[in-house]
Amino acid sequence: MHHFDYRDNRLHAEDVDIAALANKIGTPFYIYSEATFRRHVKVFSNAFSGTDALVAYSVKANSNLAVLRILASEGTGADVVSAGELARALHAGIPADKIVFSGVGKTTEEMEAALNAGIYQFNVESAPELEALDKVAGELKKHAPVAIRVNPDVAAGGHDKISTGRKEDKFGVAWGSARALYARARELENIEVKGVDLHIGSQIADLAPFEAAFKKAAGLIADLREDGCRIERLDLGGGLGIPYGAGEIPPHPDDYAQLIKRVTAPLDVQLIFEPGRMIAGNAGLLVTKLVYVKEGEARKFMIVDAGMNDLIRPALYDAHHDIIPVTRDLDAKNDRYDVVGPVCESSDFIAKARTLPDMKPGEFMAIMSAGAYGASQSSQYNSRPLIPEILVNGDEYAIIRRRPTFDEMTALERYPEWMG
Numbered sequence: 213m214h215h216f217d218y219r220d221n222r223l224h225a226e227d228v229d230i231a232a233l234a235n236k237i238g239t240p241f242y243i244y245s246e247a248t249f250r251r252h253v254k255v256f257s258n259a260f261s262g263t264d265a266l267v268a269y270s271v272k273a274n275s276n277l278a279v280l281r282i283l284a285s286e287g288t289g290a291d292v293v294s295a296g297e298l299a300r301a302l303h304a305g306i307p308a309d310k311i312v313f314s315g316v317g318k319t320t321e322e323m324e325a326a327l328n329a330g331i332y333q334f335n336v337e338s339a340p341e342l343e344a345l346d347k348v349a350g351e352l353k354k355h356a357p358v359a360i361r362v363n364p365d366v367a368a369g370g371h372d373k374i375s376t377g378r379k380e381d382k383f384g385v386a387w388g389s390a391r392a393l394y395a396r397a398r399e400l401e402n403i404e405v406k407g408v409d410l411h412i413g414s415q416i417a418d419l420a421p422f423e424a425a426f427k428k429a430a431g432l433i434a435d436l437r438e439d440g441c442r443i444e445r446l447d448l449g450g451g452l453g454i455p456y457g458a459g460e461i462p463p464h465p466d467d468y469a470q471l472i473k474r475v476t477a478p479l480d481v482q483l484i485f486e487p488g489r490m491i492a493g494n495a496g497l498l499v500t501k502l503v504y505v506k507e508g509e510a511r512k513f514m515i516v517d518a519g520m521n522d523l524i525r526p527a528l529y530d531a532h533h534d535i536i537p538v539t540r541d542l543d544a545k546n547d548r549y550d551v552v553g554p555v556c557e558s559s560d561f562i563a564k565a566r567t568l569p570d571m572k573p574g575e576f577m578a579i580m581s582a583g584a585y586g587a588s589q590s591s592q593y594n595s596r597p598l599i600p601e602i603l604v605n606g607d608e609y610a611i612i613r614r615r616p617t618f619d620e621m622t623a624l625e626r627y628p629e630w631m632g
């Protein structure tokens with residue numbers, strides 16, 4: 213049995229009836245399956261069993277504390293990109309010595325926080341960042357463990373906006389300057405060179421770009437060792453795609469692992485992974501309510517109560533999310549609709565020209581595969597409160613983030629004194 217499935221024509225999350233829950237707590241909300249999170253971590257980790265590997269879950273995919281706590285209990289580390297993510301990972305019980313810190317714009321304050329916490333690795337993305345880290349570490353009388361994130365100039369990823377490993381992308385150190393930067397790192401007193409890092413993009417649907425990039429990384433390690441550099445870790449980032457719709461069959465983690473074992477076996481390095489979407493994406497969905505059906509002259513619209521502020525992926529990346537009614541009306545006819553939210557932007561849509569059964573206002577629909585980059589990319593645009601997140605475990609559920617009141621939403625702002 214799946215962790216999200218229909219029983220008696222009603223959608224369940226594990227053993228919780230989603231329609232009943234929606235009636236009780238109101239929509240929209242995200243709902244996650246604890247069992248699915250645990251299963252995904254195991255599938256990924258098991259693929260690398262027998263190798264020295266650290267799975268550092270990419271917190272940006274879903275940074276809810278309860279989610280991080282589940283992953284901590286499965287023994288994963290964390291890939292963080294801000295002091296906020298670092299604080300959340302530590303709060304949830306992820307040990308500092310399993311945390312890697314990525315990102316092109318780490319501030320000195322963030323470096324300090326991470327050095328004081330004693331993280332496992334900084335993934336350094338530029339020459340000036342390396343110099344800054346050396347300085348901050350020196351001031352704190354600490355040594356910063358470093359991998360340099362290299363840009364292998366390989367195109368990958370489900371969309372132009374989520375590709376990170378081409379030379380036009382802002383990420384990583386240009387391939388041609390990597391060796392020189394490692395040489396510089398070795399001169400710096402407060403930097404300890406540990407490894408090589410790369411991350412080429414997200415929602416990658418085939419193994420070829422991984423293979424191309426990982427082979428280049430293996431070659432670089434050989435070159436660096438020739439230069440006398442001790443390289444003991446290889447961080448391969450995240451990026452493994454997931455199915456968002458019928459017929460999409462991204463590589464299985466086992467096949468990804470086979471490829472990696474083949475390419476990296478001769479290197480004798482610890483492997484680090486930063487999977488995000490693969491762990492969280494299909495562990496959650498977004499439940500929304502149909503508010504109105506509107507017949508335009510060119511299109512029919514289903515207007516729902518979740519907007520682009522709640523789930524920005526369609527607006528930002530033209531991303532596809534399957535949509536299914538939470539309670540099935542078996543007699544319903546099919547028609548094509550644009551499913552749109554209430555936000556005042558033309559880009560506020562969840563699906564365009566989607567074939568869906570007729571539904572009546574007040575009925576619920578599930579936006580599938582929304583566990584990754586859903587809640588974590590949401591905003592309060594149009595002064596819409598961040599929506600609740602629910603975690604299901606068997607027939608129990610818990611509200612792991614509640615809807616703020618409007619008073620709470622305004623509590624952080626103040627009128628300046630001169631306004632009286």
Ligand SMILES: Cc1ncc(COP(=O)(O)O)c(C=O)c1O
Nearest residue numbers: 270314414450451486487488489
């Ligand atoms: C540095 C880094 N690591 C890991 C990830 C996680 O990627 P994914 O969710 O595709 O596994 C990202 C996001 O693309 C990233 O930028």
Ligand SMILES: N[C@@H](CCCC[NH3+])C(=O)O
Nearest residue numbers: 374414415525529584585
């Ligand atoms: N946020 C993106 C992926 C980019 C991940 C961050 N590097 C998405 O929803 O697909």
